[in-house]
Amino acid sequence: MNQKLLEAKNIYKSFGKVQALNNVEFYLYKGKIHGLLGENGAGKSSLMNILSGIYQPEKGSIVIDGKKQKKLNPESAAKLGIGMVHQEFRLIENFSIKDNLTLSKSNIYINNFEEAFRKYSEIFSLAANHDSLISELSVGEKQKIEIMKLIFNNNKIMLLDEPTAVLTPQETNQLKISLETLSNEDEKTIVFITHKLKEIKEFTETIFVMKNGEMVAKDLKTKSVKDTDLVTLMMGELTKSVVKKNNKKGEVKLKVENISLRTDIGGFNNLNDINLSIKAGEVLGVAGVSGNGQVELANIISGINSNFQGKVTIKGEDVSEKGVKARKQLNLSYIPENRLGVGLAPGVSILDNSVVREYFSASYGPHLSTNKMVNYLNLLTKEFSIKTGEPKAEISTLSGGNMQKLLMGRELISNPEVIIAAQPTRGLDVSAVEALHELIIDQRNKGSAIMLLSEDLDELFKLSDRLIVLYEGKIIKEFNIDEANTKNVGLAMAGVIE
């Protein structure tokens, strides 16, 4: 019988009024690959952050190797051998790979760094030189460094938070093999955190399921558990809706011709001769691993970046030389990938942020009407069921889901004819995702031409009529939705054209 390396009992954690973890129990067996399954917002990341010492629980005990832990902080957790790879990487961009791997005080490969680096580069199929800067690496390579960091710090317990979110299906397979090697040969204890059913079944030996801050199932044997059972545990009785694809399409609303972009930042961010068009009532899905030109393309079409070659036509009018104002006048809406930072201004109030698109209509000439602004915010809140606090409170006091609802509401309330939506449901919980998907389909049915850029293949398959794949700034392949599947799209995302 395997002994329990780690046991967490009665864990409680809240952020302000939100109860993120409610009496959670969790344990790990030495040398096994565990799965932590749950929808976005179920509490998986919070639990992992507590185990790795970044958050402190209000109540609860953690026992590691038989010893009860008094207070975990990142340093003591590291000493106990717990390490975590987060969704947002914790790498120092301007420092080298070697620095990032060796600066930690728990580094065990001080004298034999080169040897260790070579060994693990092979296991992970990493091609880069250890003097390269992190900023020069691709997203997939950065993640490999993150995982190698854990190994170099002698982390016996490795927590991986949604590691496959940024990988192509082929890289995902590579990761699976690497993890199995680590678990079998190096006896590492691994926790694989995800909301993807398929991957949990492929990667893990035992599964824990979380829902709404509670641990609803513990230690289910992966080989014998049924998919339907897992789904029910994860999401309760809520079944995901299926979208009917019998929508009528009208004339072309958005046309993009020969778009090219040269930037000085690494080769992945340039765009090369992009051509596409979207009809009214049509959803064009744009697939691709993050960092292959999606942000750049969206910024060009929306008018934020006017420094490019090529032509952008909206409803027949050429807006290539014109800016955001012209796009707005032609009824284009943009839901950017960086909701806080581009779509919403940080450090600014909820009220101010709600009228970013239409602030001149909330004013009488040079005078700003707070009344008009408040009315507008109330309209948005009602229409889109946004849970907001004080209007004058700062925008980041809203939850991620409500921030996104505010952003989308602000952009969609004017019934736009062209919508550019980039990663609209990233990091949101299941009910928020459902609600936002409904909004998108609603707009589609009203005749909008929609470009949906997403890393989530499930979302793309669910909502799109056509699919294009971006790879290194080029459209590498196009699919009609009925001919697209995980395999051929996945290969295209990795740059392989059959």
Added chain:
Amino acid sequence: MVDIQLMGLLNATLQAATLLFIAALGELIAEKTGILNLGVEGMISIGAVTGFMTAINTENLFLSIIVGVLSASIFSSIHAFVTVILKQDQTVSGLILTILGLALSSLLGKKYVGKKLMVKIESIRDIAEPSNILEVLLNQNFIFYLAILLMITTSFVLKKTMFGRRLEAVGEDSTASDSMGLKINKTQFIGTCVGGAFAGLSGVYLTLSYVPYWTDNMTSGRGWICLALVIFGGWKPYRTALGALLFGFLEALVPRLQTYGFELSPYLVKIAPYLITIIVLVILTIYKEGKTGAPGNIGRPFFRENR
């Protein structure tokens, strides 16, 4: 004859540069950990006045230097406490400490204005009018050589030692460093206090060697030039030293211009260092296109539970 004047200029340049460089190096260290300390001017002042007071009362140079360095360091710990522990705005805190530092020094130094020092930090060999480079170098005192030692040590530690790399990591990306187990608060607090200590040493050099006496507003804005020097030097010790030499040269040049036959009003010439600093700063920023070498996290407080 020209030789002597040139050497005199070099002599004055080295001294002025030493004064600027030590405080600038201290600020460089603080900024490398991510803390912007606008209170340098106040800290130099505190070191200057306390060192002077100790020298007048005890005639013990060693003690005076220690007191000056420690006082400035303790004073800078206020800034460290407010910005690192309490996580308040670094610009505001630094500015208050300048005002407080200058006011406190004026208050403390009131009774000492015009007093004559019986002791002073001696040169290696006192040469009234050095006539070649060797004599100029011998005419410097040990603080000059200490400054060179500090420059070499700091550069070495930052680039080649684990301690230095970790220090830079904290200032570059505190979130990533925290997850690596590096101690952010401790590093930043100590970095700020070390910066204060260096500023104190500069102050001591000012009143026990460079000038050497005490009046109000002794520092006359040199602390601000030190801040500019750090940017000018791209946060690298050797380049900062170069900048210090340049500004030391300008400061030394001002009183000598008339002897060289320049008919410029001395008042206008006094503006030159500040004007040149701005111009150089602008040119550097344009040339570097934003990649100035600034620590990535500078000016932002670190808070672990950022959600």
Added chain:
Amino acid sequence: MNNYILSKKTVVNDLATFYSFLIGLIIGICIGSVILLIQDQNPITVFSLMLKLSVGSINSLSGSLNKAIPLILAGLGISIMNSVKLWNIGAEGQIFLGAIAVNLIYININISNSNLFIFILLISGFIGGSVCILLPAVTKVVFGVNEIITTLLTNYIIIGLTVYLVNGPWKDPKSLNFPAAAYVGEEVYLPTIFGKLSSGFLICILFTIGAYYLKEKSVFGYEMRIAGGSSMTAIYAGINAKQKAFFAMLIGGGFAGLAGAIELLSQTHRVSIGISQGFGYTAIIVAAITGMRPIGIFLVGCLFGALTIGGAVIQTIGVSSYIADIIQATTLIGALVSQFFFTYQIKEVKDG
């Protein structure tokens, strides 16, 4: 065993800044008292004397409010620039250049209608302040040069310029001990109201209302806030962030320049190094303590003005005037420390 952790409060009390200021003020007075006690002075005697001679009579009250004018105006300018998240450390230099601009216009132009002349001179002062911040503004907006350093260094350039002018081309031969420019004629003195109170104070009230309106109620203020929040969001909103930043800086500089003009036309009546005694730096403290709120800046400015007058008069009983500076600075440190307690909380971690 119980452990404690630091966590940020999600809702911050609106009056937190005000309470922090009060607490800071109490701390400042306490520390001031300690310093006085160390110097064998009786704090109660000193403070009551300060109080009596700063606000105890119409005369002294008007003196205090006069002293508040540059603090308030420069502070307002700083708060306007703060909307776009920029710092103005150059208020000191802008005050001087405002005064210099007034003198420049005065000796070169003659306008018979003295009210009109005064008006023109005040505008020149405003423009002088804007010109002073022009270089930092351009370099910041076009090249991204750090405005903290550029505005700071400009102070020393302008103060140097002032010293040059009062010792050189503008030197008044009649002023023997103190280098200064010649006095401006009485016809352009700013009129007084209520005894010694300068009409400049009315200008102050006007500009406070103006700054409040600009920041809170105008479209320009909204655009500044968005631009200060994120330049990308600003682009999407159709706001030219750089343009907003540029004008915010010119306005901020102008406010300080106006302060210099009023100092000259109502207090010193000539250009000299005494136009400003660190007002530009104190104004930063005033603006910061109030959380950059115009109304607060007006009130705290008045308080600090009284403090400065009080600090000056206690020299008559042998107490250093620096005590006022120290109280001001420690008030702000105290306020910063209190603000910490309003924004963060210590939570207890219980064992399960």
